[in-house]
Amino acid sequence: MRVNRMLLSTVLVVVSLVIQVSVLSRLHLPGATPDLVLLVVLGLAMVYGHVGGAFIGFGAGLLADLAPPADHAAGRYALVLCVIGYLAGLVKPESGQVRTATGPMAVVVGAAIGSTLLYAGVGALVGDTAARHVGLGSLLFTATLYDLLLAPFVVPAVMALARRVENDPLGETSGGGSKAGGVSTGWLTAGSSMRIGSQRGGGLRGSALRSGGGLRGGGLRGKTAKSKVARAGRIKGVKRL
Known part of the structure; x- marks a missing residue:
């Protein structure tokens, strides 16, 4: 990954994690908490591809595991977002441009459901049965609903920033140098x-x-x-x- 990708991804992940921990988690909404970090990972993965999405997802999940008030084993959410970022990067359009919102919204729905199921499954493997007490069906519905409501405001903006950084003028200057x-x-x-x-x-x-x-x-x-x-x-x- 290039330096500009790493800087943009780090800034977006940190800002989204701070907003999620300090604002969204304190709203005490019924069911799940809106996952802003997941939406940022999806937006970046659909621009940078499956390899970049896996790296960004792992780093974002590891930060979420270590950020207070974390009450689960470190590395659990990192594994979840690594898999989700890899799968989301596989649907990256060849031209890099998304013509309709159907594809990204379908990716958001699949990621919300998949991340919830995968997080609960990894928790069951390590002995965490909190999902059973809350209700897995309620978690799936509320997670999908909240992510769909936030996605139109987050995913297009993240993808636009990622494309702008991808088409940086430094690359064009280097291309001009070859012409010279x-x-x-x-x-x-x-x-x-x-x-x-x-x-x-x-x-x-x-x-x-x-x-x-x-x-x-x-x-x-x-x-x-x-x-x-x-x-x-x-x-x-x-x-x-």
Whole structure:
């Protein structure tokens, strides 16, 4: 992952985690808590792909595991978001542009249900049975509802920021540098051809002078020598042009 991706992902994950812990979790809504971190991971994964989504999901989940008031084993939510980020990155559009909201909303619904089930399943493996007491059906319904209500405000904004960072001007500058290199190579090629032309012209001038000297040496062929020197002068003029 590039540095700009890492910086943007870190800032968005930290801000979303702070809002979720300090604001959303204190609303005491019935059932589940709105998962803002999950929505940020989904938005980034649908732009950066499955590998980036897995890394971002693991880091975001690990921060959520360590953030107070965490009451579960560290690494539990990191595993959940790592899997969800990987799967969400698999539906990344080839062109990088989402034309309709149907696809992202379907990803949000699937991620809300999948993350809740996976979190409860991992909890059952480590002996945490809190989901049974709260009611798994109620958790699934409220988690999906809250995430769907927040998704239109979070996921498009995160994806737009990720695309803007992806199309940074530094990459274009580097591409322009390669073009400049091509121009300089062309100038070098042109210069070499000019030098070759001048060498050929010098050879012609030298041969013309040698032939002219030989012709001037013969007194009986003075007129013929003058005519050949004139032809050589015309040839030199054409080569210089």
